[in-house]
Amino acid sequence: MADGTSVPIDVIAPARVRARRNTMQRFAQRRSTTGFLLCLPLILLIAAFVIYPAFYAIYLSMLNKKMTAFVGLGNFQFLLKRHTFQLVIFQSCLFAVTSVVLKAVIGFILAHLMHNIPGKNQRIWRGLLLVPWVIPLALSTLTWWWMFDPSYSAFNWVLNQFGIANVPWLGVGWTARFCTIAVNVWYGTPFFMIMYLAALKSVPEQLYEAAAIDGANTIQKLFFVTLPMMRNIIAITVLFSLIVTFADFDIVRILTAGGPQDMTHVFATYAFQIGIQSGDIPLGAADSLFMFPILAFAAFFVLRGVTRRTKEIAA
Amino acid sequence: MSTTVAERRIAVAAQRKHSLHRSRMWALWGSYIALSVFVVMFLVPPFYTLMTSLKSSAEISAQTGSPWLVRHPTLENFWYLITYPNFQRYYLNSIIVTILTVVVSMVISVLAAFSLSRMGFWGSQTLSTGVFLTYLVPPSLLFIPLFQIIGQIGLINNFWCLVLLYPTLAVPFCTWIMIGYFSSIPKELDEAALIDGAGYLQMLWKIFIPVAMPGIIAATIFAFTVSWGAFLYPLAYLYTSNQMVLTVGIISDLIRGDVFQWGKIMAACLLASLPPIVIYAFLMDYYVAGLTAGATKG
Numbered sequence: 001m002a003d004g005t006s007v008p009i010d011v012i013a014p015a016r017v018r019a020r021r022n023t024m025q026r027f028a029q030r031r032s033t034t035g036f037l038l039c040l041p042l043i044l045l046i047a048a049f050v051i052y053p054a055f056y057a058i059y060l061s062m063l064n065k066k067m068t069a070f071v072g073l074g075n076f077q078f079l080l081k082r083h084t085f086q087l088v089i090f091q092s093c094l095f096a097v098t099s100v101v102l103k104a105v106i107g108f109i110l111a112h113l114m115h116n117i118p119g120k121n122q123r124i125w126r127g128l129l130l131v132p133w134v135i136p137l138a139l140s141t142l143t144w145w146w147m148f149d150p151s152y153s154a155f156n157w158v159l160n161q162f163g164i165a166n167v168p169w170l171g172v173g174w175t176a177r178f179c180t181i182a183v184n185v186w187y188g189t190p191f192f193m194i195m196y197l198a199a200l201k202s203v204p205e206q207l208y209e210a211a212a213i214d215g216a217n218t219i220q221k222l223f224f225v226t227l228p229m230m231r232n233i234i235a236i237t238v239l240f241s242l243i244v245t246f247a248d249f250d251i252v253r254i255l256t257a258g259g260p261q262d263m264t265h266v267f268a269t270y271a272f273q274i275g276i277q278s279g280d281i282p283l284g285a286a287d288s289l290f291m292f293p294i295l296a297f298a299a300f301f302v303l304r305g306v307t308r309r310t311k312e313i314a315a
Numbered sequence: 316m317s318t319t320v321a322e323r324r325i326a327v328a329a330q331r332k333h334s335l336h337r338s339r340m341w342a343l344w345g346s347y348i349a350l351s352v353f354v355v356m357f358l359v360p361p362f363y364t365l366m367t368s369l370k371s372s373a374e375i376s377a378q379t380g381s382p383w384l385v386r387h388p389t390l391e392n393f394w395y396l397i398t399y400p401n402f403q404r405y406y407l408n409s410i411i412v413t414i415l416t417v418v419v420s421m422v423i424s425v426l427a428a429f430s431l432s433r434m435g436f437w438g439s440q441t442l443s444t445g446v447f448l449t450y451l452v453p454p455s456l457l458f459i460p461l462f463q464i465i466g467q468i469g470l471i472n473n474f475w476c477l478v479l480l481y482p483t484l485a486v487p488f489c490t491w492i493m494i495g496y497f498s499s500i501p502k503e504l505d506e507a508a509l510i511d512g513a514g515y516l517q518m519l520w521k522i523f524i525p526v527a528m529p530g531i532i533a534a535t536i537f538a539f540t541v542s543w544g545a546f547l548y549p550l551a552y553l554y555t556s557n558q559m560v561l562t563v564g565i566i567s568d569l570i571r572g573d574v575f576q577w578g579k580i581m582a583a584c585l586l587a588s589l590p591p592i593v594i595y596a597f598l599m600d601y602y603v604a605g606l607t608a609g610a611t612k613g
Contacts, residue, residue, distance in 0.1 A: 035434030136544030
């Protein structure tokens with residue numbers, strides 16, 4: 001990779017060519033050695049705290065609780081048979097899919113609304129809409145918890161004004177599930193909005209004009225111009241958010257800690273409870289490893305989308 | 316005859332233009348109204364945080380009238396926290412951890428991005444892909460084996476373990492952003508520098524970093540956000556209050572058993588959210604540009 005450093009060799013005297021080539025080779029070698037050395041901190045960091053722990057997790061998940069004996073896939077089998085864990089699988093999927101769909105739809109609508117208003121006003125509106133995403137999630141979830149509080153709930157006060165009875169927000173399974181999803185949507189929608197807004201801005205205006213000349217109405221423009229042009233970014237954002245939401249910990253941990261009756265536990269909070277709080281490290285490791293297949297699946301498609309996108313831009 | 320037709324045409328065109336203008340206006344106002352509704356919904360929790368933080372404990376438990384308004388605003392919660400040694404400790408720990416994380420992450424990722432975008436070596440392509448894949452690894456996947464590893468190193472209940480672990484969350488994306496920015500720098504600039512006899516590090520320092528400053532700012536904000544707001548690692552690895560950072564400190568210190576000092580908790584949330592809010596208020600554009608470029612470019 002000596003591009004930009006190549007010298008037209010034929011103009012140099014033949015006697016010097018050899019020496020020159022040697023230095024060139026040394027130069028290229030030095031260049032790649034320097035390149036490798038500059039990457040070394042990154043490689044060491046990832047090897048020590050991502051790759052090694054990943055393999056260590058697989059090893060841990062095959063030990064018994066006291067970590068003295070090898071039990072093979074026993075932990076995985078044990079988890080799958082447990083009713084609580086079946087609830088965890090269900091809730092994780094429900095939580096991730098519902099939240100991501102809602103975030104994507106609301107984010108799409110918001111991006112369109114933002115796109116309608118003149119550019120100079122967009123900044124302030126964007127700033128206001130990004131507030132949920134700026135506040136650290138653990139802290140804003142505390143506020144949500146306080147608003148859902150059983151005895152002082154601010155939402156219940158509003159409902160009471162309309163003559164509706166108190167709702168036990170976090171006390172009943174399905175309502176609590178709804179609350180965790182609502183908080184996630186509140187937090188994650190701004191991210192979708194800015195992604196989609198950037199994508200909308202990159203759709204060439206001529207395409208809409210051409211569609212208008214062909215007599216397309218608004219809905220046809222949406223389905224035949226906007227969506228195809230944004231397809232890749234929508235896919236990347238949705239899959240990326242699926243990973244993050246699926247692995248979410250903060251919201252469920254703070255809002256319900258998995259209750260009532262373990263109905264809101266997701267993989268991460270359940271792993272925390274059995275692995276760190278109850279001290280069954282191998283079982284906890286097995287629990288988090290259940291996330292791996294779906295994460296790998298989403299990661300594969302994100303990567304494919306990103307590579308395609310890079311090629312599109314390069315082309 | 317022909318003049319009347321022409322006139323009519325003009326009139327129709329004018330009318331159409333007018334109605335187009337009107338429908339545009341409607342779309343504009345409709346957008347503003349809909350956006351206002353969303354803004355109000357999005358800002359309800361921060362607003363409620365502020366209101367509660369201004370109330371005394373007596374006013375919170377009195378439960379008379381609307382909980383959404385404050386009748387006797389007081390700063391006693393803020394004053395209590397500012398003079399509360401534990402809270403000062405959490406704040407200081409958060410600042411130390413965040414500054415170190417940002418510096419470590421930026422050094423690692425700028426060096427790596429420079430190398431990956433300019434000096435191909437054996438396996439550099441695979442490494443770029445690998446870096447992106449690490450970005451997709453969530454903290455909740457590996458926190459249990461890391462618990463064991465941190466224990467073996469002897470850093471359990473020591474906030475220095477966060478300085479080791481947070482970069483794993485920040486570095487991949489920062490590297491990714493920086494690769495994008497560095498690749499967009501024309502190669503002629505490096506050639507000019509090489510001809511003038513600059514070494515690689517000089518080239519990085521004098522050309523790449525100044526030119527890619529927007530990218531550096533975006534990556535720095537990302538590292539800051541990750542490190543300031545992370546919750547799982549500190550919750551799992553820290554358990555005494557002299558080591559805790561803000562996110563866990565607030566939860567474990569101000570909630571004792573069943574006693575919730577909501578006024579103080581909300582004031583603490585507000586104080587802890589202040590640094591990110593200030594940073595975003597000034598540098599939001601860089602961050603959004605970096606983030607969206609990260610998704611569109613690579």
